[in-house]
Amino acid sequence: MFLSNIRIVLVRPTHPGNVGATARAMKNMSLHHLYLVAPEDFPGADATDRAAGADDVLENAVICASLDEALKDCHLVIGTSARQRRIEWPSLAPESCARRLVEGAQQGPVALLFGQERTGLLNAELDRCHFVVTIPTDRNYSSLNLACAVQILAYEIHRVGLSELSANQADTREGRPVSDEDMQGLYRHMEEVLQLIGFLDPANPRRLMRRLMRLFNRVVLDHNEMNILRGILTAVQQHREKLDKNNQE
The missing domain is CATH 1.10.8.590 (Helicase, Ruva Protein; domain 3)
Structure with missing residues (x-):
């Protein structure tokens, strides 16, 4: 199934519990390909406990030394961010982000990036993204827990992926998208x-x-x-x- 072409990439995660909760959120929504870029503390008991049965996602997680490794062969990369930047990135709402990923996954590997808990994605990491997705929140308290953010976007991906339109839609652009x-x-x-x-x-x-x-x-x-x-x-x-x-x- 094309959802197997969707990678959830955590960049420099610091808390193993968040990695475990992310695995659980992914498995709930039929996503199984977790990539960890330079994790600070993984694997560990906290990750396993928070995974709550999604041990297979944790065991198969791909640990990468760099973002280059995690994005290898990906032709579409979408990053998550709640902060305003001096240079604006093309932005998507969660549903549009999910649709882009599902449609792109029918052509080959795609990636959804989440930054470190404290800093989010750095500008150099956002440079690798075709789009940025922002989850609407209260403007006075916009910070989401990492696993919660994964859960929200994973749900949108699952919902779009179940629709007959997305499952059967063919990309009519000429040629294969580049990595x-x-x-x-x-x-x-x-x-x-x-x-x-x-x-x-x-x-x-x-x-x-x-x-x-x-x-x-x-x-x-x-x-x-x-x-x-x-x-x-x-x-x-x-x-x-x-x-x-x-x-x-």
Whole structure:
């Protein structure tokens, strides 16, 4: 079933009890793929106790040293955040987030990211996200327990996944969507070319690359589109190298 392509990713969790409660929340909603990025204290008795029978989810949890590992092969990444940021991320309501994940899961692995209990997701981690989802709360008390946040969004995913429309909906876009790894390669290539042509000053980069990442993350590229963009960047590099060579002669 396509729900098996949905990863719940906890980034730098500090409390093993929250990891266990997350496993329980996931299993309640037919989600079984838990990824932990640099957990502070796992495994442990607190995690097992709070899992309350979702031991299989805990035992199969994938422990990753970096976010790169957790997002490998994912073509859609959605992060959770309750805080306003200076540069706005494209935002989704919980139901829209669930629909995006369910539809994306029919094409391949997707990920829903939750940040550390105290800090949430850092800007560098949100840079990896195509969208950000915010759970509506009382504006005077917006902080949700990590496992509670997982439970709310897992419920939305389960509800959307049960609908006949989502279960049978086919993605009509041309080509396969690209992975997060491919997107990071594009951004590195783009940064090299922008420096090469003098558009990006590495000593004073401001927020150019972050804004460009927001732009391309909104689009969700397929492989054909990726190949076109990488081809353009390569052509620019080759043209610049030819100019430099002619100038030296």
